[in-house]
Amino acid sequence: MDNRDNIFSFEIDAVQGFFVPDEAVLYDLVIAGWGPAAVSAAIYAARKGLNTAIVTKFKGGQINDTPVVENYPGFKSIGGKELTLEFNVHARQYGLPLLTGEAVTKIEKNNDIFYTSTENQRILKSRTVIYATGKRNRRLNVPGEEKFIGKGVVFCAICDAPLYKDKKVIIAGGNNSAFTVATDLVKIAKNIVIINIVRGWTADSYLQNSLKKYNNVEMLDYHRIESITGNNDFKGIKVRNLETSGLYDIDADGLFVEIGLIPNSDAVAGLVALNDNKEIITDRDCETSLPGLFAAGDVTDVTYKQVVIAAGEGAKAALSADNYLKFISNKGE
Numbered sequence: 023m024d025n026r027d028n029i030f031s032f033e034i035d036a037v038q039g040f041f042v043p044d045e046a047v048l049y050d051l052v053i054a055g056w057g058p059a060a061v062s063a064a065i066y067a068a069r070k071g072l073n074t075a076i077v078t079k080f081k082g083g084q085i086n087d088t089p090v091v092e093n094y095p096g097f098k099s100i101g102g103k104e105l106t107l108e109f110n111v112h113a114r115q116y117g118l119p120l121l122t123g124e125a126v127t128k129i130e131k132n133n134d135i136f137y138t139s140t141e142n143q144r145i146l147k148s149r150t151v152i153y154a155t156g157k158r159n160r161r162l163n164v165p166g167e168e169k170f171i172g173k174g175v176v177f178c179a180i181c182d183a184p185l186y187k188d189k190k191v192i193i194a195g196g197n198n199s200a201f202t203v204a205t206d207l208v209k210i211a212k213n214i215v216i217i218n219i220v221r222g223w224t225a226d227s228y229l230q231n232s233l234k235k236y237n238n239v240e241m242l243d244y245h246r247i248e249s250i251t252g253n254n255d256f257k258g259i260k261v262r263n264l265e266t267s268g269l270y271d272i273d274a275d276g277l278f279v280e281i282g283l284i285p286n287s288d289a290v291a292g293l294v295a296l297n298d299n300k301e302i303i304t305d306r307d308c309e310t311s312l313p314g315l316f317a318a319g320d321v322t323d324v325t326y327k328q329v330v331i332a333a334g335e336g337a338k339a340a341l342s343a344d345n346y347l348k349f350i351s352n353k354g355e
């Protein structure tokens with residue numbers, strides 16, 4: 023039976039075809055992450071017969087928080103959560119060991135064996151690794167942000183937007199993510215203020231145009247959020263007009279932070295070459311600077327960051343890992 027009801031529940035993974043990896047086993051491949059790149063890599067690896075284990079912080083990637091995806095072939099329009107569910111339904115048929123709820127904290131290589139450590143001190147052994155850990159939200163790093171996360175400072179619009187019905191909200195950012203959030207919130211919230219630190223807006227023009235018909239949207243470019251205000255409860259922000267240097271308060275009920283993403287490459291920093299944006303440098307076959315360690319998707323320096331591209335890169339990484347393993351096993355023959 024294709025039971026999709028609790029596909030995100032860890033407890034029922036076992037009955038759905040996933041089970042916990044075995045630390046005693048030397049796997050052909052360990053995959054870090056479970057977004058589109060990792061899922062695709064897992065499907066290709068399973069079909070190549072590689073003994074594969076997966077370790078991921080969350081079961082699903084950035085699209086989990088995306089209201090709708092309209093550019094993934096085969097689905098004219100599908101919710102991000104629904105697409106993640108389709109990926110899980112597809113992948114689980116291979117019965118792969120998958121460890122969820124644990125981030126990879128470190129990867130080491132000794133005598134051609136990779137040791138992948140997790141935040142709960144587990145260590146998985148493998149002959150190759152595919153690192154596909156994507157990106158996470160960039161923070162403002164201003165006073166008060168940490169204190170009010172989840173209590174007025176919001177990073178997941180799809181999760182929290184409904185809480186701001188008829189309220190005043192601020193959106194930090196000027197990119198597609200910020201405007202996507204704005205186009206959702208404009209129909210729910212009473213007022214929206216969009217604040218960008220640089221001059222102008224980088225969101226696609228169709229997104230910018232979609233806001234023009236609303237009169238409850240204020241747009242402030244070249245303004246910098248200096249701090250979050252409020253003692254016990256979130257009150258709003260202090261913002262500086264970078265043109266005039268004037269500092270003033272904007273009171274609001276919530277602040278949605280949409281100022282970009284940073285790669286989750288910390289666990290391999292120092293092990294493989296990263297670019298200035300901390301993305302893993304890969305060649306066209308998803309090879310990194312360390313033989314046997316492949317990387318795919320948004321955590322890499324691949325030019326465009328999209329679901330279809332991450333899935334394609336994941337497939338390439340798995341095929342490259344398979345080739346590498348063939349080369350290793352033929353060595354010395």
Ligand SMILES: Cc1cc2nc3c(=O)[nH]c(=O)nc-3n(C[C@H](O)[C@H](O)[C@H](O)COP(=O)(O)OP(=O)(O)OC[C@H]3O[C@@H](n4cnc5c(N)ncnc54)[C@H](O)[C@@H]3O)c2cc1C
Pocket residue numbers: 054055056057058059060077078079080081082083084085087088090091092093094124125126127154155156157199202286289318319320321327328329330332
């Ligand atoms: C708001 C928004 C809207 C978007 N809309 C679209 C769209 O409409 N169409 C489109 O094609 N693309 C869209 N994208 C981009 C798309 O979501 C990404 O390109 C894609 O998800 C990248 O896939 P990935 O597998 O590389 O990484 P991710 O999706 O980021 O997945 C990374 C995975 O790694 C896990 N992980 C992270 N750190 C660790 C760690 N240390 N150890 C183990 N696991 C870890 C995470 O839990 C997650 O499972 C959107 C992105 C955002 C933010």
